[in-house]
Amino acid sequence: xxxxxxxxxxxxxxSLAKSRxxxxxxxxxxxxxxxxxxxxxxxxxxxxxxxAEGLVPELARARFTEHLADCASxxxxxxxxxxxxxxxxxxxxxxxxSHPGFWQKLAALFSPxxxxxxxxxxxxxAVIAVSFLxxxxxxxxxxxxxxxxxPATTESELRTKEQPLETSGKQTxxxxxxxxxxxxxxxxxxxxxxxxxxxxxxxxxxxxxxxAAAAPGLKDSSLPPPPAASSDAARPQPSFAPEPKAGALxxxxxxxxxxxxxxEVQKExxxxxxxxxxxxxxxYKVDASKNAEDKSSGLYTNAxxxxxxxxxxxxxxRANSVKNKRESSGEEETRAVSGRRFRRQGNVWIDTSYQSxxxxxxxxxxxxxxxALVADEPEIRTVANQLAGExxxxxxxxxxxxx
Amino acid sequence: xxxRKDQNDNLYAxxxxxxLARATDNYEVTSDVLTPRIRTTVEKYVLKDDExxxxxxxxxxxxxxxxxDLCLIVACEHGNQKAWSDLVERxxxxxxxxxxxxxxxxxxxEDLAQSIWxxxxxxxxxxxxxPAGKLAYYSGRGxxxxxxxxxxxxxxxxxxxKLSRLVQTEEDGDFDRIMGQGxxxxxxxxxxxxxxxxxxxxxxxxxxxxxxxxxxxxxxxAEDRLLVKLYYFDGLRLKEAGxxxxxxxxxxxxxxxxxxxxxxxxxxxALIGEEGWTRSETERAFSDIALHLxxxxxxxxxxxxxxxxxxxxxxxxx
Numbered sequence: 001x002x003x004x005x006x007x008x009x010x011x012x013x014x015s016l017a018k019s020r021x022x023x024x025x026x027x028x029x030x031x032x033x034x035x036x037x038x039x040x041x042x043x044x045x046x047x048x049x050x051x052a053e054g055l056v057p058e059l060a061r062a063r064f065t066e067h068l069a070d071c072a073s074x075x076x077x078x079x080x081x082x083x084x085x086x087x088x089x090x091x092x093x094x095x096x097x098s099h100p101g102f103w104q105k106l107a108a109l110f111s112p113x114x115x116x117x118x119x120x121x122x123x124x125x126a127v128i129a130v131s132f133l134x135x136x137x138x139x140x141x142x143x144x145x146x147x148x149x150x151p152a153t154t155e156s157e158l159r160t161k162e163q164p165l166e167t168s169g170k171q172t173x174x175x176x177x178x179x180x181x182x183x184x185x186x187x188x189x190x191x192x193x194x195x196x197x198x199x200x201x202x203x204x205x206x207x208x209x210x211x212a213a214a215a216p217g218l219k220d221s222s223l224p225p226p227p228a229a230s231s232d233a234a235r236p237q238p239s240f241a242p243e244p245k246a247g248a249l250x251x252x253x254x255x256x257x258x259x260x261x262x263x264e265v266q267k268e269x270x271x272x273x274x275x276x277x278x279x280x281x282x283x284y285k286v287d288a289s290k291n292a293e294d295k296s297s298g299l300y301t302n303a304x305x306x307x308x309x310x311x312x313x314x315x316x317x318r319a320n321s322v323k324n325k326r327e328s329s330g331e332e333e334t335r336a337v338s339g340r341r342f343r344r345q346g347n348v349w350i351d352t353s354y355q356s357x358x359x360x361x362x363x364x365x366x367x368x369x370x371x372a373l374v375a376d377e378p379e380i381r382t383v384a385n386q387l388a389g390e391x392x393x394x395x396x397x398x399x400x401x402x403x
Numbered sequence: 404x405x406x407r408k409d410q411n412d413n414l415y416a417x418x419x420x421x422x423l424a425r426a427t428d429n430y431e432v433t434s435d436v437l438t439p440r441i442r443t444t445v446e447k448y449v450l451k452d453d454e455x456x457x458x459x460x461x462x463x464x465x466x467x468x469x470x471x472d473l474c475l476i477v478a479c480e481h482g483n484q485k486a487w488s489d490l491v492e493r494x495x496x497x498x499x500x501x502x503x504x505x506x507x508x509x510x511x512x513e514d515l516a517q518s519i520w521x522x523x524x525x526x527x528x529x530x531x532x533x534p535a536g537k538l539a540y541y542s543g544r545g546x547x548x549x550x551x552x553x554x555x556x557x558x559x560x561x562x563x564x565k566l567s568r569l570v571q572t573e574e575d576g577d578f579d580r581i582m583g584q585g586x587x588x589x590x591x592x593x594x595x596x597x598x599x600x601x602x603x604x605x606x607x608x609x610x611x612x613x614x615x616x617x618x619x620x621x622x623x624x625a626e627d628r629l630l631v632k633l634y635y636f637d638g639l640r641l642k643e644a645g646x647x648x649x650x651x652x653x654x655x656x657x658x659x660x661x662x663x664x665x666x667x668x669x670x671x672x673a674l675i676g677e678e679g680w681t682r683s684e685t686e687r688a689f690s691d692i693a694l695h696l697x698x699x700x701x702x703x704x705x706x707x708x709x710x711x712x713x714x715x716x717x718x719x720x721x
Contacts, residue, residue: 006663008693013666015692016616017635045537045553049545050448052553054649056544057464059452062625069628072636077556079637080504082647085549 043067043074052081337386338379340393349387351394360392360399373400411450414458415441418465426470430478430486440477441465444542473543479523480538491520494551501552505559515562519555608688611678612670619669627662630655 043051043064050056051064068075108114333344334352342349363370365384374381383393384402391402419434419441426432449456449464478486499516506512525536541550620631626648633644634655645655667689674680680688 005667005689006660008689009663009667011693012612012616012689013631013635013663016613019613020636044540045550045557046540046542046545047447048557049549049553050542052647053545053549055467057448057452060448063452065625065629069625069632072632073560075629075632075637077553077560079633079639079643079647080556081549081553083643084501084504084552085546 042071043078048074048077049081049085052078053085335387337383340383342383342387342391342393347389349389349391351392351399353394354392354399358394358399360401362401362403364403370402410458411445411461412438412442414461415445415465418462421466422468422470422473426474428471429474430483432474432477432481436477436481437473440473440543441468444468444544447542448544468543469546470543472547473541476538476541476543476547480536494548497548497551498555501555502559505556515555515559519551519558522554522558609692611674611680612688612692615670615673615678616666618673619666622669623662623665627658627665630658631662634659 047056047064051061051068056064068078335342335344335349341352343352344350363373370384374384377395380393380395380400380402384391393400393402415438416434419437422441423429423432423434423437445461445464449461475486475490479490495516498519499512502512502515502519503509506515523536523538525538537554541547620628623631630644630648633639633647634641639647641655641659642652645652648655650658671682671685674685674688675682
């Protein structure tokens with residue numbers, strides 16, 4: 001049955017009811033079976049209230065319904081009674097249900113009505129939770145790959161793979177093709193690090209300068225070519241992925257790990273360090289001051305974190321630490337020459353028996369006075385020869401400052 | 404048969420003892436006094452429709468009676484003054500409330516509330532010498548408060564009938580005039596008709612549909628017929644009609660939709676089979692009637708709204 005048909009029937013019934021109500025009010029008999037007179041045996045008060053309260057047994061209920069369907073008077077009474085009892089029943093129900101017991105609550109919780117909705121809801125929640133966890137683990141793994149391990153390796157791999165291709169123009173069997181997913185991750189990494197490309201370039205050049213300063217022998221052989229010369233130089237490089245050495249890449253050697261490079265650099269630094277030690281403390285001082293100037297210029301601050309930067313600073317630190325160690329321990333501060341002990345103070349070797357209140361005789365090396373003095377006292381010549389720079393020596397009650 | 408009767412009497416006596424055992428205040432009512440009342444109630448509600456009802460059904464029915472109310476009424480019937488005092492004290496408010504609902508004015512409500520106690524006690528005497536009041540008809544199945552409301556309502560209806568009879572005999576002329584006017588006003592087929600031929604045709608069609616529809620309603624089941632009467636003829640809402648029938652509003656709505664379909668089919672079948680209509684004619688007749696009714700209902704709704712506005716003094720909501 002269509003809804004429109006139902007609406008039409010609804011309207012027809014309303015109209016019929018209206019006409020019948022009016023007829024009934026005017027005293028007509030009813031064509032639909034309602035009667036209000038005394039010819040019918042009406043339901044008594046007990047039957048009416050029993051029906052209104054829904055307490056009639058099934059068979060008796062059918063009989064009462066039959067009467068009520070045709071008796072407007074009894075129906076009206078039942079309606080009013082039902083409405084009156086409907087007002088009273090909610091408060092009664094609320095009173096009865098106001099203090100349900102624990103077991104009643106528990107039974108209500110596990111009732112089929114509750115579980116009918118709870119089970120699908122719980123299942124849906126579990127599915128959503130599992131999906132969320134799975135997606136989160138996947139994204140977390142990608143995050144780790146992007147930020148720590150794989151991209152750096154991938155970048156270095158790509159560089160290893162791309163550079164021979166660019167230089168030789170043919171593909172070697174050992175180098176597989178770049179995977180598309182890796183390309184995507186690399187591109188995203190490049191996008192992110194694009195803003196840092198300039199700083200990276202500056203940091204690389206700074207690190208190269210440091211290494212060259214610390215170990216000049218490495219400059220030509222082990223350092224990569226200037227970035228501008230490389231075709232990849234325009235690309236932004238991630239700060240965490242150090243650039244492989246051009247020599248190794250060009251020769252097809254396997255990529256040396258950063259630790260190995262560091263050891264290699266340290267090995268090559270050792271002779272240079274020894275030579276520097278032999279050049280004396282003045283040179284160390286010059287180096288230290290130079291490094292301090294470099295640091296203050298901000299190059300180190302902007303330098304990328306990486307092994308190359310660490311190598312440059314380590315050389316300096318080592319030299320500084322040796323120097324500081326010597327200064328703090330005083331091991332090189334005193335020296336015994338010709339039975340006398342000399343203490344180094346600044347750039348001056350001072351005889352330990354010298355007192356500042358004593359007047360000194362200034363003598364310049366190579367002067368006539370110096371030659372006369374050493375001619376008379378050959379021990380002073382020995383002292384002057386063994387101790388470079390300015391020396392204050394006390395000899396036979398007199399203090400001589402040899403410059 | 405007599406054996407069955409004896410068995411049932413034993414059931415009633417045992418039931419009376421059980422009821423008295425759980426009564427809060429039995430007002431000195433004994434099982435011998437209560438047993439006849441229980442027998443009457445069981446015969447009225449169970450055995451009248453099923454003479455061979457099983458014993459367990461009778462036991463369950465007896466145990467479901469409201470013993471405190473029943474003892475109070477039985478005690479009142481037997482002249483227990485304390486019971487009368489308790490009855491008046493506990494239920495005078497209920498009686499006044501029911502009287503106000505049944506009466507159109509406060510004075511009539513007060514008269515009704517006062518007369519109800521006399522009706523309960525009974526002004527006349529029965530054959531056994533006891534007052535023939537309405538107390539003898541309370542079975543204990545429903546609540547005493549509800550029963551008192553029903554008694555008040557029935558008493559109000561009786562008083563209204565007596566009054567109506569007097570009015571009708573005095574105003575026969577006016578009644579005829581009103582009758583004719585009412586029939587004219589309710590002739591919904593005449594609304595909006597232009598051509599006299601169409602008007603006559605529609606009148607016949609509407610009369611046929613009306614007659615057929617009334618028959619179809621009478622052929623519905625008692626439950627469906629009661630639902631139609633409650634909803635359309637008594638003007639109840641679906642929720643209220645469902646409450647009377649003891650079903651939910653949604654159930655009543657579904658049942659009413661089904662009734663619409665059944666009635667439509669019955670009416671169409673009757674019109675085609677008995678009156679010689681075609682299917683297209685029945686469909687067109689329903690559509691026309693519905694169209695005219697929609698046009699009729701709109702001004703009625705507007706008039707009712709304006710009337711409400713005048714009564715309440717509140718502006719109309721657009």
